[in-house]
Amino acid sequence: MFATTLGADGAELRPLEPWQAEEYLAHVERGREHIGRYIAVAAAAEDLVSARAYLQLYADRAAADTGRIFGVWLARGLVGGVVFRVMDVPQGTCEAVCWLESSATGRGLITRAARVCLDWAFLERKVHRVECRIPSANTPSINVAKRLGMAKDGVLRESHLWNGARHDMEVWSVLAPEWRERRGAGRP
Structure with missing residues (x-):
C-alpha cells in the first residue's frame, strides 16, 4: 500500500481497501448527515458488511481497471475520499466523486487529494477526460471543480x-491537455 503526503498538516492520500471497512464505517457514521446530503457514499455503508462490500466493489474495479477509491487521512483517522466511480481507460474517460466529513472541510484537503488523483489518471493511466x-x-464541490481548472459543460436538469x-446535476470536466498545461504553468 502507498501513502502520498498532501501537505504540512500531515494529511495523506491512500487506497481504501476492504480490510479497512471498520475504519471506513466509523468515518461514514461520523459524517453520514454531511456526506449524505449530496452523494450515495454514506448510503452504501449502513453496517460493517455493507461497508466491506462497498470497498470490495472498488477492489474488484481496481483489479479490472474500471474504478478506484482513495481515502484522505489526518492524524485522527479517515476523514474523506476520492473515488473514480466510473473509469474507462480504453475510452480515456472517468468520473470522479469526492467527499469530506464536515470536521475536515475548509483546509483544502479535498482539492489537494483530487489533484493527486487527477495527476494519476492523466499521467499514469493516460485518460483524456475526467x-x-x-x-x-x-x-x-463546485468550488473544488473550479479550483482544479474544470470547465462547466452543462446542467442535466432534474436528472438525479x-x-x-429531483436535483439538477452540473457536469464539470477537465481534459488531459488542459491539465498538463495548468500543471506545467505551476497552477494547481
Whole structure:
C-alpha cells in the first residue's frame, strides 16, 4: 500500500481497501448527515458488511481497471475520499466523486487529494477526460471543480433522484491537455 503526503498538516492520500471497512464505517457514521446530503457514499455503508462490500466493489474495479477509491487521512483517522466511480481507460474517460466529513472541510484537503488523483489518471493511466457530476446546490464541490481548472459543460436538469427529490446535476470536466498545461504553468 502507498501513502502520498498532501501537505504540512500531515494529511495523506491512500487506497481504501476492504480490510479497512471498520475504519471506513466509523468515518461514514461520523459524517453520514454531511456526506449524505449530496452523494450515495454514506448510503452504501449502513453496517460493517455493507461497508466491506462497498470497498470490495472498488477492489474488484481496481483489479479490472474500471474504478478506484482513495481515502484522505489526518492524524485522527479517515476523514474523506476520492473515488473514480466510473473509469474507462480504453475510452480515456472517468468520473470522479469526492467527499469530506464536515470536521475536515475548509483546509483544502479535498482539492489537494483530487489533484493527486487527477495527476494519476492523466499521467499514469493516460485518460483524456475526467468529469464530475455535481448537484447544483453543492457549492463546495463546485468550488473544488473550479479550483482544479474544470470547465462547466452543462446542467442535466432534474436528472438525479436523491433523498426523494429531483436535483439538477452540473457536469464539470477537465481534459488531459488542459491539465498538463495548468500543471506545467505551476497552477494547481
